[in-house]
Amino acid sequence: MTKDSSSSEQARELAALYFRQQSLFEDEIYLPAPPEVKRLRVLRGALTPLPQTLAEFEEQIHDCTRCSLGKTRTKFVFGAGNPNAEIVFVGEAPGRDEDLQGIPFVGRAGKLLDQLLTEIGFSRDDIYICNVLKCRPPKNRDPEATEIEICKPYLLTQLSIMRPKIIVCLGRFAVQVLLGVKDSMKSMRGRMFPWEGAQVLVTYHTAYYLRNPNGISFGQEDFAMLRRLYDDMKQAW
Ligand code: SF4
Incomplete structure (x- = not known):
């Protein structure tokens, strides 16, 4: 790579990062750690390092009323599980039980998730889980477009801190946010897509199987695919 192309690549990355973070912290711009970048006094307001850990990030946003x-x-339901996991599940939004406890996937849909994980030899300690909202x-009710946008x-920041190898989209809202498509879940489930260096696997939200118990075989197939993908990728890590 030439010096010019390297510089323009860095500029593109910086611009992409800015636009991603822009709506997060209003007058502050958050950037990753390189010291030469930290010294920059650019854009508006003070320059603050991008949070390095999930705990740090949760501390920053847990009072959000945006x-x-x-x-x-x-x-507020930030996320739960192993912060160093290679697999991150992304659901839709907290339900009643999650809202009361502040933990994602603790209601009936969460118990079904646990069951599907157990069937492929995983537990909550092997994964991290969070929601779009x-x-x-x-x-x-369904998340509204403006709530999702905000x-x-x-x-995205949670994922950029964790940099998982595999992301499992549980349901259409996670698919829309990460892959930017509104295709039917019927056409998307059981498929994988590259995303920011990770593999995204699409499957139904586990709440779907509470409404459609006969569809659980789809979940079992998709979770078996997740296990195979994880085992294959692990050999290359
Ligand atoms: S849903 Fe998201 S943007 Fe809205 S108040 Fe909660 S944390 Fe903030």
Whole structure:
């Protein structure tokens, strides 16, 4: 790579990072750690390092009220599981139980997730799980487009901190946010897509199987695919 192409690549990465972070912290711009970048006084306001850990990031955003869900939630639901996991599950939004406990996937859909994980030899300690939205929509309604747009940078930042090898999209909202497509879940499930250096596997949200118990074989197939993908990738790590 020539010096010019290297510089333009860095500029593109910096610009992409800025636009991703822009809606997160308003007048502050968050950048990764390189000292030469830290010294820059650019754009608006003070320069603050990108959070290095999930715990640090949760501390920064746990009081968020940037959309109206911040006023109606009981608890903010950041995410849970192994912060060093190579596999991250992304769901939709907290439900009633999650809102009460502040932990994702603790209700009936969460128990089904545990069951599917157990069937492929995984537990919650092997994965990390979070949602597109960190606060419960009233009466478990679907997330609204504006709520997703406002909250999306939080998910992207979680993923940029973790840099998982595999991301499992549970349901259409995770698919829309990460892959930017609105195709039917019927056409998307069981398929893999490259995303920012990771493999994204699409499957139904486990709540789907509570409504359609006969469809659980889809989940079992997709989780078996996840296990194979993980085992194959692990050989190359
Ligand atoms: S849903 Fe997201 S953007 Fe809205 S208040 Fe909760 S954390 Fe903030």
